[in-house]
Amino acid sequence: xxxxxxxxxxxxxxxxxxxxxxxxxxxxxxxxxxxxxxxxxxxxxxxxxxxxxxxxxxxxxxxxxxxxxxxxxxxxxxxxxxxxxx
Numbered sequence: 001x002x003x004x005x006x007x008x009x010x011x012x013x014x015x016x017x018x019x020x021x022x023x024x025x026x027x028x029x030x031x032x033x034x035x036x037x038x039x040x041x042x043x044x045x046x047x048x049x050x051x052x053x054x055x056x057x058x059x060x061x062x063x064x065x066x067x068x069x070x071x072x073x074x075x076x077x078x079x080x081x082x083x084x085x086x
Contacts, residue, residue, distance in 0.1 A: 003079055006057060009068065013061035017074060022050040 005014050026048065029041040055074045058067040 008057075008059040008061065008064060008066050010066040011059060011061055011064040013059055013064060015057045015059050017070060018056050018058055019052040019074070019076075020054045020056065022053050024048050024050070 006017075007013065008015050026046040027040040028044065030038050031041045032038055055070040056067050057070045059065055
């Protein structure tokens with residue numbers, strides 16, 4: 001399999017990929033301060049990552065920063081040197 005750099009459709013510079021994910025954080029028991037602010041009773045949280053919601057291509061050029069929804073399939077495993085060479 002041969003690979004090529006994914007380029008920005010606006011400026012032609014290389015782009016990165018970012019995934020938006022649906023997740024939630026569990027703080028457990030909560031307390032209310034005298035001013036009405038809700039806080040966790042103890043400083044402990046559990047982070048639960050969900051499935052990707054949307055995959056974006058983001059231009060790495062600071063002058064451009066163009067981004068768009070990636071319509072191609074995204075595989076989050078980088079190619080090995082042998083498979084990238086073909």
